[in-house]
Amino acid sequence: MSKNDEQITTDVLVLGGGLAGCFAAIKAAESGARVVLFEKGHIRRSGNGATGLHRIPLIHPDHNMDFGEFAKLNVKFAAGICDEDVSYEFARDTLDRILDLESYGIKVRNDDGSFTFKPAPDICPGTPVIWAPGPTVWHDMKPILAKKVESFPEVTVFNRTAAVGLLNDGGRTGGDMAGAVGLETRTGKVLVCRAKAVILTTGGSYRLGRHKDTLYAPTRFIECGCPTNCGEGIVMAYRAGADLVNMEFAKYTTIWKDFSHWGVGPAMGLLRPMDGFGKPFMPEPGEEISLSGIGYRRTMNLGYDTLGPDYYDASSLSGYPENKGDMQRFLWALENESTSPGYFLWMKEREEDFRKGPVEFEWHPPYIHNNQAGIHMNPDAKASMEGLYCAGDLTGGSWRHSSGGAFVFGARAGTNAARYAKEAPFKEIDPEQVQAERDRIFGATAVKPEQGYSWIELEDKARQIASEYGPPYTNDPKLERGIHHLERIRRKYLPALYAENPREIMRVSEVKAIFDAVEIYLRSALFRKESRAPMASLLRKTEYPNRDDANWLKHTLIRRLQGRMTLSTREVKRLEKAVNG
Amino acid sequence: MNRVQYRGGIHINHAKCIGCGTCYEVCPSDIFEFDSDNNLITVAYPEECWYCGACLYDCPVEGVLTMDLPLACL
Numbered sequence: 294m295s296k297n298d299e300q301i302t303t304d305v306l307v308l309g310g311g312l313a314g315c316f317a318a319i320k321a322a323e324s325g326a327r328v329v330l331f332e333k334g335h336i337r338r339s340g341n342g343a344t345g346l347h348r349i350p351l352i353h354p355d356h357n358m359d360f361g362e363f364a365k366l367n368v369k370f371a372a373g374i375c376d377e378d379v380s381y382e383f384a385r386d387t388l389d390r391i392l393d394l395e396s397y398g399i400k401v402r403n404d405d406g407s408f409t410f411k412p413a414p415d416i417c418p419g420t421p422v423i424w425a426p427g428p429t430v431w432h433d434m435k436p437i438l439a440k441k442v443e444s445f446p447e448v449t450v451f452n453r454t455a456a457v458g459l460l461n462d463g464g465r466t467g468g469d470m471a472g473a474v475g476l477e478t479r480t481g482k483v484l485v486c487r488a489k490a491v492i493l494t495t496g497g498s499y500r501l502g503r504h505k506d507t508l509y510a511p512t513r514f515i516e517c518g519c520p521t522n523c524g525e526g527i528v529m530a531y532r533a534g535a536d537l538v539n540m541e542f543a544k545y546t547t548i549w550k551d552f553s554h555w556g557v558g559p560a561m562g563l564l565r566p567m568d569g570f571g572k573p574f575m576p577e578p579g580e581e582i583s584l585s586g587i588g589y590r591r592t593m594n595l596g597y598d599t600l601g602p603d604y605y606d607a608s609s610l611s612g613y614p615e616n617k618g619d620m621q622r623f624l625w626a627l628e629n630e631s632t633s634p635g636y637f638l639w640m641k642e643r644e645e646d647f648r649k650g651p652v653e654f655e656w657h658p659p660y661i662h663n664n665q666a667g668i669h670m671n672p673d674a675k676a677s678m679e680g681l682y683c684a685g686d687l688t689g690g691s692w693r694h695s696s697g698g699a700f701v702f703g704a705r706a707g708t709n710a711a712r713y714a715k716e717a718p719f720k721e722i723d724p725e726q727v728q729a730e731r732d733r734i735f736g737a738t739a740v741k742p743e744q745g746y747s748w749i750e751l752e753d754k755a756r757q758i759a760s761e762y763g764p765p766y767t768n769d770p771k772l773e774r775g776i777h778h779l780e781r782i783r784r785k786y787l788p789a790l791y792a793e794n795p796r797e798i799m800r801v802s803e804v805k806a807i808f809d810a811v812e813i814y815l816r817s818a819l820f821r822k823e824s825r826a827p828m829a830s831l832l833r834k835t836e837y838p839n840r841d842d843a844n845w846l847k848h849t850l851i852r853r854l855q856g857r858m859t860l861s862t863r864e865v866k867r868l869e870k871a872v873n874g
Numbered sequence: 875m876n877r878v879q880y881r882g883g884i885h886i887n888h889a890k891c892i893g894c895g896t897c898y899e900v901c902p903s904d905i906f907e908f909d910s911d912n913n914l915i916t917v918a919y920p921e922e923c924w925y926c927g928a929c930l931y932d933c934p935v936e937g938v939l940t941m942d943l944p945l946a947c948l
Contacts, residue, residue: 551947
């Protein structure tokens with residue numbers, strides 16, 4: 294440790310102040326804990342929910358289905374790779390968290406008190422989500438949540454502070470949580486926070502696969518998720534000894550053609566996808582394949598007679614083409630979605646208008662986002678190490694659906710971490726572990742730029758390798774080759790990463806995490822000897838073309854043991870009997 | 875290395891900007907710089923913009939900030 298490091302002590306340390314982190318901080322404070330929150334941006338507008346969202350899962354027997362029924366469907370549509378108990382508990386809390394949002398001042402109901410239930414075929418059949426009750430009502434959800442967080446005197450928020458490493462008891466990998474190290478991204482100051490419990494809510498990774506553009510383009514951070522989220526929390530947990538699962542099951546989504554934002558999400562709920570001849574493309578009757586599987590099959594020209602263009606068509610919506618009925622609700626959903634200003638510019642420039650005709654879309658490269666891949670989490674939002682909790686898009690082993698997962702498990706993480714912190718003692722921070730974290734990121738400041746490599750070059754290369762060699766369509770020789778290239782680049786060029794200012798030190802931390810995330814992604818895909826198509830994800834291995842439940846209806850388990858990445862499997866959990874209500 | 879010029883990004887109308895620093899405060903990608911001595915805000919990292927619109931929503935003055943997409947997206 295350096296004497297210039299700021300030393301902080303608290304009960305519960307929340308790393309990441311997005312939707313999940315805000316709920317975690319609120320519930321921990323309500324449970325009586327002192328809370329410190331590190332946020333790389335500013336909690337007012339950070340994370341995927343920065344400027345809104347278009348839907349929130351709501352499962353309830355009074356409205357759409359029993360929790361047990363949802364849990365069974367969730368597991369089926371996850372192609373079995375999902376802990377059913379987490380699915381059940383997720384469903385159970387969805388209404389309460391929506392009522393929390395309402396109590397914080399966010400409009401969730403129509404004026405007549407009803408909710409607007411809509412389909413989400415990327416989740417399950419039926420109508421498992423609610424949409425916004427107005428055109429702009431969810432734009433300010435994040436600022437309202439941030440204000441609620443700031444209203445607690447026992448919560449201290451450190452904005453512009455990136456978490457860079459977890460600290461274990463006595464510095465031992467796998468040891469109980471002792472706290473974490475943070476980096477002030479504008480000043481380069483290091484913060485060492487001692488905490489009884491740590492909650493990881495740093496989001497998924499939207500910097501895993503690479504687009505058709507390189508990162509040298511001005512589209513560098515145009516992603517379908519907040520670009521500050523690059524898997525650092527997942528990798529921090531792994532390095533500290535926590536269990537990761539299913540990192541081969543990256544996620545795919547539809548995006549605006551050439552403009553890699555969300556916004557096409559609402560279309561996936563309601564609109565027909567079709568090809569340039571107007572023919573809808575959906576599974577053949579009896580065919581078990583996800584929408585992502587269809588999309589990639591088309592892209593790879595396997596079994597389809599056209600390579601696009603692909604469109605979403607709104608003409609079957611009630612109210613079309615006027616601003617009424619389902620058409621109006623759809624347009625409100627588009628407008629409420631985070632990052633919406635950009636795509637209204639895109640639509641205007643291209644003269645694409647859902648009210649006038651089909652709108653062109655394409656597919657985003659692989660990313661990690663609230664599905665099977667991530668830190669293994671149990672229904673109590675607990676990770677595999679004592680004192681470590683997690684919530685939101687970085688959790689894995691189940692399927693928790695966008696904002697709902699953040700709200701439900703953010704709240705559980707906060708409540709349970711606070712309860713744990715009441716009883717647990719502080720653990721011992723090892724100054725050598727702190728120094729190792731500092732060296733890991735500050736080492737780059739000693740490299741002369743004219744002899745070094747920028748973070749952009751190194752990130753671009755890692756993500757190129759992920760896209761070129763990784764899922765969805767791959768095989769063992771290809772994955773082994775990709776791992777070989779990644780290791781070669783890491784060995785020779787990553788030590789030459791330079792950083793000239795605090796912002797670049799933040800990028801060093803990110804790029805090192807990206808390298809680790811790509812390695813875990815490729816090794817997990819290599820380990821799994823089958824093909825499987827969970828909804829929103831896909832793994833197709835040439836030499837193992839079929840789903841193999843006899844051997845592979847399991848989580849892939851990734852752990853750091855004795856300093857080495859070790860892969861094995863872990864049972865998927867099933868509820869013992871059908872549970873209702 | 876040749877410097878390639880790209881169009882697109884967040885533009886600040888300095889005639890209307892009051893220098894409150896809200897955009898600098900909230901940007902999730904931290905693309906702005908704030909010279910508080912001169913009350914001047916600039917877009918220092920246009921290539922790292924997420925185009926989320928947070929700055930547009932939170933800027934208290936109409937017409938200060940506008941967004942253009944890069945040509946690659948249009």
